[in-house]
Every structure is written in C-alpha cells, then in structure tokens.
Amino acid sequence: MTTTLTPPSSRREDGDGSVQVHQDASLKIEEGALVIAVYGKGGIGKSTTSSNLSAAFSxxxxxxxxxxxxxxxxxxxxx
Known part of the structure; x- marks a missing residue:
C-alpha cells in the first residue's frame, strides 16, 4: 500500500493546518481487515481519525x- 502525505500549501494564522492523505487508487481492503488507532497522548486526533475511517469504509x-x-x-x- 502506498500512502502519500502532502503538507498544506498555506498555514492558518494560528499555525494550525492539515495534511492531505492520498492513497494508491489500486488499494484493495481485505475482507476482515482491522484498523487500530492507539497512542497514549490525548488530543492528537485518534477518535476523529477513527470516525472518519469508519464513515469512509461504510x-x-x-x-x-x-x-x-x-x-x-x-x-x-x-x-
């Protein structure tokens, strides 16, 4: 699987930004695949990422x- 992370072309005044993720179009999701987001630090987007992945897969x-x-x-x- 190939994943490309592209930094934002411009930054907001507060310094926050986003990263665009482009995956290989030939990516096939296997039946019964499992995606887990685990990290001890809070506020880094685990729940948001999980929700977005859930919605996209649905x-x-x-x-x-x-x-x-x-x-x-x-x-x-x-x-």
Whole structure:
C-alpha cells in the first residue's frame, strides 16, 4: 500500500493546518481487515481519525464496528 502525505500549501494564522492523505487508487481492503488507532497522548486526533475511517469504509459498503474506549471523548457524535 502506498500512502502519500502532502503538507498544506498555506498555514492558518494560528499555525494550525492539515495534511492531505492520498492513497494508491489500486488499494484493495481485505475482507476482515482491522484498523487500530492507539497512542497514549490525548488530543492528537485518534477518535476523529477513527470516525472518519469508519464513515469512509461504510460509504464504500463495508461493514464497520467502531469501539471507542476513551472515557473523555464519546466518538459516536462524530458519526
């Protein structure tokens, strides 16, 4: 699998920005694939990324189960 990360072409005044992710169009998601986002630091986008992946896979017709274990952030509101 090839994933390309492209930095934003311009920055916001507050210094925040985004990274565009472009995946290889020939990427095939295997049946029963598992995606896990784990990291100890808070506020880095794990729940947001998980919710976005869940929504994207669902739109592709995949069956998705998202389990959130973060007691401070309920990810169901982002779906």
């Amino acid at each position: 739109k592709l017709g995949k069956r998705v189960l998202q389990i959130g274990c973060d007691p401070k952030h309920d990810s169901t509101f982002t779906l």
